[in-house]
Amino acid sequence: MAAKSSLPEEDLCCPVCCDIFKDPVILSCSHSYCHECLQEYWRQREVNECPVCRKRFSSGAAHCNLALRNLCEAFLQERPSAGSEVVCSLHGEKLKLFCLEDKQPACVVCQTSRKHANHKFCPVDEAAGDYKKELKSVLKVLQEKLKVFDAVKLTCDKTEQHIRSQAQHTEKQIMEEFKALHLFLRDERVVRIAALKEEEERKSRLMKRKIEEMSREISSLSDTIRDVEVELRGEDVVFIRSYQAIKERALECTPTDPERVSGALIDVAKHLGNLQFRVWEKMQEIVQFTPVILDPNTVHPHLILSNNLISLRHSTETPQLPDNPERFDKYRSVLGSDGFNSGTHSWDVEVGDSILWSVGVVTEWKGATASTRGHWRLDNNKGVFKARSSSDQSVPLSNRLRPQRIRVQLDWERGKLSFSDPVTNTHLHTFTHTFTKRLFPCFCSKHLRILPEKVSVVVEQHS
Numbered sequence: 001m002a003a004k005s006s007l008p009e010e011d012l013c014c015p016v017c018c019d020i021f022k023d024p025v026i027l028s029c030s031h032s033y034c035h036e037c038l039q040e041y042w043r044q045r046e047v048n049e050c051p052v053c054r055k056r057f058s059s060g061a062a063h064c065n066l067a068l069r070n071l072c073e074a075f076l077q078e079r080p081s082a083g084s085e086v087v088c089s090l091h092g093e094k095l096k097l098f099c100l101e102d103k104q105p106a107c108v109v110c111q112t113s114r115k116h117a118n119h120k121f122c123p124v125d126e127a128a129g130d131y132k133k134e135l136k137s138v139l140k141v142l143q144e145k146l147k148v149f150d151a152v153k154l155t156c157d158k159t160e161q162h163i164r165s166q167a168q169h170t171e172k173q174i175m176e177e178f179k180a181l182h183l184f185l186r187d188e189r190v191v192r193i194a195a196l197k198e199e200e201e202r203k204s205r206l207m208k209r210k211i212e213e214m215s216r217e218i219s220s221l222s223d224t225i226r227d228v229e230v231e232l233r234g235e236d237v238v239f240i241r242s243y244q245a246i247k248e249r250a251l252e253c254t255p256t257d258p259e260r261v262s263g264a265l266i267d268v269a270k271h272l273g274n275l276q277f278r279v280w281e282k283m284q285e286i287v288q289f290t291p292v293i294l295d296p297n298t299v300h301p302h303l304i305l306s307n308n309l310i311s312l313r314h315s316t317e318t319p320q321l322p323d324n325p326e327r328f329d330k331y332r333s334v335l336g337s338d339g340f341n342s343g344t345h346s347w348d349v350e351v352g353d354s355i356l357w358s359v360g361v362v363t364e365w366k367g368a369t370a371s372t373r374g375h376w377r378l379d380n381n382k383g384v385f386k387a388r389s390s391s392d393q394s395v396p397l398s399n400r401l402r403p404q405r406i407r408v409q410l411d412w413e414r415g416k417l418s419f420s421d422p423v424t425n426t427h428l429h430t431f432t433h434t435f436t437k438r439l440f441p442c443f444c445s446k447h448l449r450i451l452p453e454k455v456s457v458v459v460e461q462h463s
Contacts, residue, residue, distance in 0.1 A: 010230055012072050015052055016041055018229040021072045025062040029055045032065050046154065052222075086237045095237055098127035105237045128236035131243050138250045139228050145254060146221045152258045153214040159264055159322040160207045166266040166296075167200040173307050177275055188279055196271050203264055210261055217255055224253040262325045265297045269337030272309055277455065288452045291347040292441045295337040300328040309337075314446035335362070336441035346409045347441065348422055348451040355382045357445035359406050361417060363437040376431045377442065378406065378419045387419070387429040397429060405451070410439065 014021050016037035023035040031052045033041075042048045042059075049056045086095050086105075093107035100120040110116055171193060178189035231239055231246045273293035280289075294309045304315045312334060321327065328334065351357045360377025376389045378397075385397035403421040406428075410417050412435050419428040 009075070010233055012068075012075055013229075013233060015226070015229075018232060020076060021065075021068060024065040024068040024072065026065040026068070027055075027057055027062055029053050032068055033062075035062070035064075038062055045150070086235065096124055097121045098124045098240070100127075105240060124236055124240075128240060131240060132232060135228065135232065135243065135247055135250070138247060139225065139232075141254060142221055142225050142228070142250060145257075146218065146225065148257055149214055149218045149221065152260065153211060153218065155260065155323060156207055156211045156214060158320070159261070159324065160204060160211070162320075162322045163200065163204055163207065163264070163266055166268060167196060170196055170266060170268050170271055173272055174275070176307075177272075184283070185279060188282065192271065192275075196266070199266060199271075203266060207261065207264055210264075214258060217258070220253060221255075224250055260323075260325055265322070265324055265326075268297070269293045269295050269309060272307075273337055280455075289455045290450050290452045291345065292336040292450050293338070294443070294450070295326075295335050297324060298326050298328060299334040300332040302332055303334055305334070310452070311449035312443065312445070312447065331444060333358070333442055333444040335443075339438035339440040340410060340412055341435075341438040342412050344409070344411045346407065348453075349406045349408065349443065350404065350449040350451055351380070351406060351445060352404055352447065354445050354447060355380065357448060358443070359408060359419070359445075359448075360442055361408075361410065361439040362442045363439060374437065374439075375442065376417050376433065378429060385428075387431070389431060389433070395429060401426075401428065403428070408441070412439065 012020050014034045014037050024032050025035045026032045027050055029050050031050050041051055088107035091107050091109040093109050095105040095107055097106045099106045105124050178185050228250050277289040290310045294305050296305050301318050301321050303312050305312050349359050358377050358379045363374035374390045379386050385401050387395040405422050407420045407422040415434050418430040
């Protein structure tokens with residue numbers, strides 16, 4: 001008995017199931033769990049991590065904790081004779097009843113006393129069982145919340161890694177483009193890389209703050225869960241006395257679901273889009289200018305963009321891209337990096353011999369809900385050409401059309417969106433609509449390219 005009292009029951013309880021250890025195993029971080037509890041916990045997650053400290057391990061990192069198993073077996077053997085029941089402070093009798101009116105434990109003498117006249121009673125173990133059932137439902141909510149926060153934190157971890165990868169890839173592209181512009185462009189190159197670094201640091205700091213916030217919420221939830229679990233293992237009378245307080249604390253600790261961070265990725269288009277054209281303005285030389293730059297933060301995972309962000313191709317491989325809110329996840333599409341809410345705009349798209357493509361504009365950019373947002377587009381489905389819009393308009397076009405290039409012309413104020421074949425100068429279709437939101441160019445195809453426009457320097461002569 002003395003050996004048992006030196007080691008409280010809670011020290012022999014698994015942090016996962018809150019019961020006495022069964023076949024305990026230990027991790028190198030010194031935390032122990034039931035063998036089956038740890039394996040089930042790992043099966044439910046993508047990574048093998050300690051449920052308490054979150055340290056990650058390989059699948060064979062758990063070893064049998066023989067000493068702890070022997071302690072648990074000895075404890076279970078002594079357990080039936082080890083308990084001591086709490087007695088009534090007024091009558092010295094065991095508290096075996098529970099007063100349903102006063103919500104307090106009582107003894108058999110209390111039951112017949114005037115204080116409890118006409119009161120209803122039930123066995124104290126039944127009352128404790130009812131309260132435990134109610135508190136377990138609250139505990140389940142907290143545990144589900146913890147899973148949500150764990151999942152969002154994992155997404156944040158992956159996003160932070162992708163930010164670094166984006167920054168490294170973008171820096172490489174910037175270096176390659178500036179290499180072609182000779183020593184004269186050295187100062188400009190330094191400025192633009194510095195801007196990229198500043199954005200990487202700023203957005204990494206934002207994501208780290210988000211991760212720290214998730215970690216604090218997870219820690220708070222974990223602390224509350226552990227406290228509730230300790231109370232659930234306590235004596236019935238002690239548990240009942242502290243039940244209301246621990247329940248209120250558990251309910252107060254139930255936070256709202258975390259939100260994913262929008263706009264957290266590096267704005268690659270800002271650094272690479274029309275890069276040579278913007279530098280050309282300083283050099284006064286002829287450079288390539290593309291009116292639409294594809295946004296890699298919106299591209300579907302099965303589409304691969306070129307380094308200069310003006311062409312795409314289909315890929316059967318699925319790269320590890322973060323599931324950021326801007327990215328298409330249902331339709332294999334990509335948006336232009338800039339939207340338009342005024343003026344006139346035009347861009348040419350080379351679709352080549354592709355028999356499946358869609359070119360147009362949309363008002364929103366989340367793939368799973370794109371069909372419910374404003375969109376106006378020209379579709380080619382295996383040689384069947386149609387003009388479609390979000391108002392369920394579907395206008396069949398001539399099947400004799402075989403355009404290799406599509407010219408898109410937008411007049412936002414006049415509410416016109418026109419499609420034509422610039423090679424044959426053939427008008428294809430014109431939508432008329434009163435636009436009220438910013439419109440983004442949208443593309444869907446296995447391969448296409450945004451064509452550059454001809455740009456030249458014109459020096460005005462004064463007479």
